[in-house]
Amino acid sequence: MRKNLRGRKATAIALASVMAMSLAACGKQDGSNQGGQTEQKEYVYVPEYLELDDNTNSSYSNMTVQGDKLYYTNYQWDEASGESKVMLGTYSLTDGSREELPIDINADGGGIYSMQVDAEGNIYTAEYAWNATEGDDAYTQQTTVLHKYDASGTELMAQDITDIMQQDENNSYVGSMCLDDQGRFYISSDSLIRLFGSDGQFQGAVQTDSQWIQGMGKAKDGKVYLAYYDQSSNVKLSQIDFDGKALGQTYDNFPNTNGNGALCAGIENDLLVNTDTVLYDYSLADQKTTEILNWLDSDINGSYVTYAAATADGKILAVVNDWNTGETDLVKLTRTKASEVAQKSQITIGTLYSSQSLQAAAVAFNKQSNEYHVNIKTYIDDNNWTETSWSDGITAMNNDITSGAGCPDILDLSSLDVKELASKGVFEDMTPYLEKSSVLSKDDFFENIVDSYTFDGKLVGIPKSFTLSTIVGRTSEVGDKKGWTIDDIIAYAGQHEGASLFEGMTKSGMLYTLLAYDLDSYIDWETGKCSFDSEDFQKILEFVNTFPEEYDWQNDDRSTPAKIQSGEVLLNMTGIYQLNSIQEEEAMFGEPVTYIGYPTSGGGSGTYMQASELYAITAKSSNKDGAWAFIENYLNQPFNDLYSYGLPARKSALDDMVEKAMNVTYMTDENGEQILDENGNPIPENGTSSISYGDWEYSYHIPTQEEVATLKDLISVAEPSSATGNDEITNIITEEAEAFFKGQKSVADVANIIQSRVKVYVNENR
DSSP: BBBBBBOOOOOOHHHHHOOOTTTTOOOOTTTTOOOOOOOOOOEEEEEEEEEEOTTTTTEEEEEEEEEEEEEEEEEETTTTTEEEEEEEEEEETOOOOOOEEOOOOGGTTEEEEEEETTTOOOOOEEEEEEEEEESSSOOOOOEEEEEOOTTTTTTTEEEEOOHHHHHHHGGOOOOOEEEEETOOEEEESSSSSEETTTTTOOEEEEEEEEEEEEEEEEESSSEEEEEEEEESSOEEEEEEEEETTTTEEEOOSOOOOOOOSSSOOSSSSEEEESSSSSEEEEEEETTEEEEEGGGGGGGGGGGGEEEEEEESSSSSEHHHHHHTTTEEEEEEEEEEEEEGSSOOOEEEESSSSSSSSHHHHHHHHHHHHHSSSEEESSOGGGGOTTTHHHHHHHHHHHHHHHTTTOOSSEETTTTSHHHHHHTTTTTTTOOHHHOOOOSSGGBBOOHHHHHEEETTTTOOOOSSEEEEEEOOOOOOOHOOOOOBHHHHHHHHHHTTTTBSSTOOOOOHHHHHHHHTTTGGGGGETTTEEEOTTHHHHHHHHHHTTOOOOOOOOTTSOHHHHHHHHHTTTTOEEEEETTTTHHHHHHHTTTSSSSOOOBBSSSSSOOOEESSSSOEETTOSSSSSHHHHHHHHHHHHHHOOOOTTOSSBBHHHHHHHHHHHHOOOOOBBTTTTTTTTTTTTBBOOOOOOOOEEOOOOEOOOOOHHHHHHHHHHHHHHOOOOOOOOOOOOHHHHHHHHHHHHHHSOOOOOHHHHHHHHHHHHHHHHHO
16 A cells, blocks of 8 residues: 655654663563563664655655665656656665656556565566556556666566466466565465566466465575465465475464565574564574564554665664554664663553554554653464463463562453452552543543443543444334343243244354353352352253254355344344444334343343453552553543544543534535435435445435434443453353253253352352
């Protein structure tokens, strides 16, 4: 994707923005940061922002470093002609001078897929063009051509490879291009690597049989290597054997690049590898990584780094594309002694896995704070994912929290059981901090949301965004009140024999549906008492046993709305994450609906809140003021649905969202009259959105006041979700229930076994 490059001059202020003391040691193997104490770094990389130009109509891409120059393509929009002009240029990394090469990429209305440069400054490109054809379908035939230019821009070679690329329609595009030391071309597509000689002649292809190609690049030895997911979803690195037309030696322990740019020659080792958080140097001989830098230490969001390479003077050049704003930063990073860099007080955020939004929030805070620096500690390693990674991550996090030695200052609660952790006294009460805040108050947020995350009088946290989970049914059948009991839903199912309670529901699915938000009804975490041997729980198992083991989805091609409207399906489990969610449900049922919620033993509202951005201060934090400074800053930022998923917890932000959705402008003709569609309705200037379920499609309308009121009413009764963090208990119940479902044990015997096992677990973990 082409991005606008922000012009920002180099400044010494960058030194003050970096804080690197008391983080993981530079040169640490594996890049693992799970558990244990962090160590002081001796060196950090200080960012310097380079400026290519101040033309806001420019868009740079295909950036590659060779020696002391950055090579790039520049797409400039010409307002006068209404056309985009493609230029190929260089930027000196030593004196900042620029040069545009006299290469007319636009001759056939085309552009550059990919570009590489050799040690002599020769430029190699894979270009596309649109060949003109007669009639109305002009410029629809695309060609692919390999080019070689010398350092002055004179063309040395051009080879049309269109026919070769079109032989396999599943691999007909240029994904990326690499050169080896002999000037031979390696072009990747979906799962195929095509090989071309230095003269552009096709030499054969390598079928990788990979699930996904992550990256390709030339190592220090001049050979080209391929990073990919193998059939077991493991990240592998293989040399591409040009002469043998096959993948050569395979290397293990290669970092997961998550598609973050091409591989480049290493600094001390063989390959420079960029991940979402860390830049590594990978050794082919040892098959190990050495951490070069952590992007957050340099106040850079690593998930936005699309290219990183070593420069001739030993520095790192990074291209940072913020896909949310469309802006690109070009950053040169200099290795600097940590003792020479301004120091800030450190704050650690503990999270199971980092996200782009969390990294963006940390970077933004670090850049504006003169006192604190946030770093992120993850507990799940994406490079070594196993079946137990999730549970191992939670265990490691719990060990840090309880031991105090490695306890983070802030805890990301997005995927944790907040209520259970709160009962253990893990969190600091945020109420005093909120009362002293000059920018936030409790009244800024929905009262129910604040109450939902208040336990025993302690405010654990306030989510920035959230979604709602609930169950919808016809008002004519379930009534107009929210909430029902297990007995209610069992009775409702009995009144509609022959119909499905939910679409595609199985035994395991129904068991989860009835217990996901109601496990706490059978567990007292304070006393350790459990009641899974009760008649109420046995009743659930007997009801679940009336559902099938499996559902035949292959022979079921009708949509959910069609089945609901025909009466074949009675209820719908739904997630509410946008304003339009409310109108969608009523359209799906074709009549008024009630958000009756999930059934519970106590008959609560049954509507549950999942916080997607919820942070708490840990009770054992050594820097609680700094932790609050980050959370306060985060909650005070404007709600951005590009970063945040769901609905805003701040009342004013939701009001702004509603106002924006309702204040729609419509298309008008030259006389100022509204243009109507085929149904006689005005057409919004920004178009309309719709949803399709195959045989059912619905176009959203502007939200009504009634729909907004329904949404706010649901928010007011929503309870915090307890559906996450209880995997162990859920697994115990599911495992033991099988014996009853298969007729091997009585319901009472199974309930007693579940009671015994869960009670042991609860008393070991409360």
